[in-house]
Amino acid sequence: MYQYVNGLVIRDGTEGVPAAQVENLFKDAGWARDIPSWQKEKYTLIFQKSTWAFTVWDVDRMVEMVRVISDKIMAANIMDLVVLSEYKGRGIGRRLVELCVQKLPHGDWFAHTSAANFSFYEKCGFEVKDLNENGTCAYYGYIKAREEGHR
Template sequence: MYEYFNGFVIREGNEGIPVDDVEALFEDAGWVRNTPLWQKEKFTLIFKNSSWAFTVWDQNKVIGMVRVISDQVMVANILDLVVLSEYQGKGLGTKLVELCVQKLPHGDWFAHTSSNNFDFYRKCGFDVKDLSQNGTCVYYGYKQARIDGHRK
C-alpha cells in the first residue's frame, strides 16, 4: 500500500527499508549512537519481526516510521514512532498513528512512551494512564466499536 500525504509517500510493509535511513531516524531521536557494524542488522530485523510497519518517504529517503507488534485480533503495541526533526510538525506522526489504528480499529492499542509524548497521544485519541515520567498511552477500540454499532 502506498498513500500520498502532504507531499510525502507513506508505504506499508516491512521489507526494502534502507538500514542507514532507519539508523539515521534512531540517531535523530537520540535512541542510538555510533552503532557497531555487527549490530546494524537489527535495523532490518525489527521490521521482519513486526506485525505491521509504515514508513514515510521524501523521494528516496525514509523520514519517518512506525512499527507495530500485535496478535492482529485484539491488541497491538505501537513501537518506534519517529519522524526526523526537520519534518516534525507536518502531521506525519499523527497520520502514522491513524494508519496503525485503522489496522485494528476495535482493538486495544498501547504506546509506552515518555511524558513529553503524552499530549501527542491524547491528540490521537489515546488515554494516558500513568502521569509519571514514563507511562502507557491506551486507545480502547471498544469505544469505537460502540460508536460503530458493533458493541453495546
C-alpha cells in the same frame, strides 16, 4: 500500498526497510549511538519481525516511521514512532497513528512513551494511563466499537 501526503510518500510494509535509514532516524531522535557494523542489521530485522509498519519518504530519504507488534485480534503495541526533527509538526506522525489504528480499529492500542509525547497521543485519541516520566498511552477500540454498534 502507497499514499501521498504533502509531497511525501507513505509506504505500508515490513519488508525492504533499509537499516541505514532507520539508524539515521534513531540517531536523530537520540535513541541510538554508534554501534558496530555487524549489529546494524537489527534495524532491518526489527521491521521483519513486526506485524505492521509504515515508513514515510521524501524522495529517497526516510523521514518518519512507525512499527507495530500485534496479535491482529485484540491488541497492538506501537513500538517505535519516530519523526526526523526537521519534519516534525507536519501532521504526518498523527496520520501514521491513524493508519495503524485502521489495521485493528476495534482492538486495544498501546504506546509506551515519555511524558513529552503524552499530548501527541491524546490528540490521536489515546488516554494517558501512567502520569510520570514515562507512561503508557492507550486507545480502546472496544469503546469505538460500542459507539458504532458493533459490540
